[in-house]
Amino acid sequence: MKANFLLLTTLIGIIFLSSCSSDDNPTTPPIINEGASKLVMQLYLNQSSPSQSYIISKDNIEDLMTGEISADQQGIEEPEGYRFGVPVGNKALFSFGYASSTLNAISYINNEGIIDTDDKPFLYDRVFQRFTVSEDGSTLLAMEVPAGAGYEQRQISFVDTEDVRVTKKVKTDVYKSEEEGLVALPTGLLIRGDKLFVPYQVHDVGGQWQTLRPNSALMAVYSYPDVEENPIKIIEDDRTCNIGVNASTSTLIKTEEDDIYSLSCGAVGAGFNTEAVTKPSGILRIKNGETDFDESYFFNIEEKTGGKIFGLSYLGNNMAIASIINNPEVGEAWSAYNTIYNQTLVIIDLVAQTVSNIDGIPLFKSGYFPTGVFVEDGKAYPTIVAENEVAIYQIDIATGTATKGAIVKGKDLSGLTRLDLEQ
Secondary structure, eight states, rough: OTTTTOOOOOOOOSSSOOOTTTTTTTTTTOOOTEEEEEEEEEEEEEEETTTTEEEEEEEEEEHHHHHHHHOOSSSSEESSSSSEEEEETTTTTEEEEOOOOOOEEEEEEEETHHHHSSSSEEEOOSEEEEEEEESSSSSSEEEEOOOSOOOOOOOEEETTTTTTTTEEEEEEOOOEEETTTEEEEEEEOEEEEEEEEEEEEEETOOOOOOSSSSEEEEEEEEESSOOOOSOEEEETTTOOBBBOOOOOSSSSEOOOTOEEEEEOOGGGGOOOTEEEEESSSEEEEETTTOOOTTOOOOOOHHHHHHSEEEEEEEEEETTEEEEEEETTTTTTTHHHTTOOOOOEEEEEEETTTTEEBBTTTOOBBBBOOOOEEEEEETTEEEEEEEESSSEEEEEEETTEEEEEEEEEEEEEEEEEEEEOEEE
């Protein structure tokens, strides 16, 4: 993963600065909203090197729809460097450091109506880049994806979400071919029942970040929770290209019926060698109880939209929100993350395989969908990084219309979630 655009959240704040109190009067107790939940998010400031982020909290949805969201005299300052944020249900927001100097993780909780750290950070030696949470919320899996590390195995760490500690580590190749000099680059993790699903791309062992075999969807399937060194099976589908994009944890989604859907992109702006990509961008399905791709299902996104799917987040009732790269032939490698504003949001019906445009959102870039889009009461709340401003939008899922909310005083927001009061 390239350090100049890596994206997503971690939870490390040692210093707590309440927006309801002041350092000038440290004896004043914080205002406690007893019994309430809190909306929590990670705000990235404009400077890109070193990156700086803050944990910001709001009381109500209405706070996302008016005024500005900024780190001015509020929030918990995180260590320098990019951080991945992973919500664990409504009980915690985990923050994982990406910079080599801050390889640590902390869990943020709603402690008596204020957001605080549980003060149980743990350290790790290699960057975690892929994440998933168990269905009961007790375990978070974090996977190392070392680039240019030769045939070194990829390590999966099991993190106890209550004690905030690693309880087990499992190493796996996922896939490798020493004869051809190839290794797997995992692009996601998802737990369903007694299986762990790990999609991957095939890259050069020297870490050149090249999609060398892009014209099929590749997935390793492991047992869970007894994950072993080798997968149970490797599944493949040649109707579309490699699953996933770099720096995203929204590669796989799961519905209420326990069907799994995967996104395949294939755009040069997402880091693909497009001169080698011949298969269309689309969505595959693994039905509940199955461990193979559903041969009767292929959602050809490229045919329906003329673009390539870059982000996918579940809305409920077999509906999802997707980021689509328009004019995917425009731009250079990785431009979707940094320089080209050519993405739109659409609502898709996963079963009917229909695409509906969303009115009221400008073209944007980035679209990492690091931890999915926050959804509540029939509304979705993405952060849109447009050319002239960054803002939160409220999308009415039923009507497909968007309303601009608060202006974000920074370069992006991620990890927006709701945390319940810690008991």
